[in-house]
Amino acid sequence: MPAPSITFGGLPSGARSAIEAETGPILKIENLSTGLNSSLSALAHTTGGVIFLKGLRADHRWVWTQQREADINPYVTPLAPRLLFHVIADGWDVLGFEAVDGHHADYSPGSPDLPKVTDALRKLGSLPCPEIELRQAEQRLAGYVSDPTEAEAFAGNALLHTDWNNHNVLITHDRAHLVDWGWATRGAAWLDPAHLIIWLIAAGHTPSEAEGAVALLPVWKSAPPRAVNAFAHASANLWQEIAGSAPDGWTLTLRDAARVWHQHRELRS
Structure with missing residues (x-):
């Protein structure tokens, strides 16, 4: 079963604050359709550029895949976008990546x-x-x-x-x-x-x-x-x-x- 989707605005305030502590002020959010393995999928437009956000509830049965992505990212950046941050806050586990315009x-x-x-x-x-x-x-x-x-x-x-x-x-x-x-x-x-x-x-x-x-x-x-x-x-x-x-x-x-x-x-x- 796909992970239930959520918009950035639907996240608990503590999760949004933890993300913005990493990104700086978010000027605009583009909520994207989510895949099978994530509930949150969004592009955060900031003063420093665009960041791709993906996340799951911290108690989701697939949340281990978030840590797997964080662990492997340094080894696959020749092929993959660079991970900028990984936050766990207010019941949510969220990764922030360099956005790819493709x-x-x-x-x-x-x-x-x-x-x-x-x-x-x-x-x-x-x-x-x-x-x-x-x-x-x-x-x-x-x-x-x-x-x-x-x-x-x-x-x-x-x-x-x-x-x-x-x-x-x-x-x-x-x-x-x-x-x-x-x-x-x-x-x-x-x-x-x-x-x-x-x-x-x-x-x-x-x-x-x-x-x-x-x-x-x-x-x-x-x-x-x-x-x-x-x-x-x-x-x-x-x-x-x-x-x-x-x-x-x-x-x-x-x-x-x-x-x-x-x-x-x-x-x-």
Whole structure:
């Protein structure tokens, strides 16, 4: 279930005061539509510039993702906006980031955004995985494979983003910026291209086209075909679980994309 949304003005006064102590006087607030993982999403216009705010109630079951983003930010600023502050006040946990003036990535076939997206994947593949607490890919996916031993192929020491929703990829004139690192994971380096493939299929690519989009990435070239097959199967099961019995439009699209890719991998093998 998505986190319930709130406007900046709807925050308790103590939370607003703590934020303004970091930002300075706020001249204007633009409340944005929130994603699944945040309740507050807003742009704060200040005398010093624009700051992106995202937050959750301090007792929300996903509030740990806020701390995860704060912890990992120093290591991913080559690809991500810089974290300016992290405040916990009056029942709210809020992060303030440098705002990126860009558009959400267009994953459709022929999109001019795609080279920038794959370039970001290439750069991510070269970043060292920090020695901080991160989820393990083999643990996250263990419940979705046919045989628990298959999940061992997902283990590794690469830094993974894992959530390639196109809303988490902001495109500017020169590059792609990756946001929303709350589900950052440690695992096999080829897993992020594999996650992206499902989103590309959902955007209209055939499975062969989607795989072709990441084919030249060094980390993808290292992917064992049987491990990729196991991931495609696990992803189909995962998105079936997310969709449930009454999926909304976007989860239905991702569920079907994951199924199509799994079927494609089965036919190839």
